[in-house]
Amino acid sequence: TQLLEQSPQFLSIQEGENLTVYCNSSSVFSSLQWYRQEPGEGPVLLVTVVTGGEVKKLKRLTFQFGDARKDSSLHITAAQPGDTGLYLCAGTYNQGGKLIFGQGTELSVKP
């Protein structure tokens, strides 16, 4: 069974601080996605990484896929209250587009 472990599960920081969320597995994934979810809504895709070692940037967010395609990280620079939400990593490992989700990281950024 493929598993994705996310850490930390909860993170409460002050506006302007930096943070990193990790997503780890013992399995190799063909791609890995990061989603953001706000209360009462469904997850929304932030980024997909498919190549080992790949780094993608989305404004203040930096996503990295591990060389062995077993892990990923999300780094937020100078966090803003608007970054508050649940961040989910999800990996694809076979056809059919099925995703395996991590448990999520609940981020709270206080002004």
Added chain:
Amino acid sequence: NAGVTQTPKFRILKIGQSMTLQCTQDMNHNYMYWYRQDPGMGLKLIYYSVGAGITDKGEVPNGYNVSRSTTEDFPLRLELAAPSQTSVYFCASSYPTETSPYEQYFGPGTRLTVT
């Protein structure tokens, strides 16, 4: 485009009752999925479909059934509701392409409580 729509938004069921959660997408996506989300557990795949007339089990299919008679609709049926099925249910759809092979679009969810 409305995207993925789900009804109802909230529902309270008594143990043993049955209900159908509705999901419709207007993006002509061939792949559709049902997930449940429990606190601290991420999303777990219940059932999925790669096209009309084709469905398959995900990680946690017990207690649920699905059908896919059209491209647009993918209803989820609970036959004998149990407290363990209290959760938030999300429907999603996707259309794998070369540039976006894995992106899934999610509906707003249905919050179900079984008492």
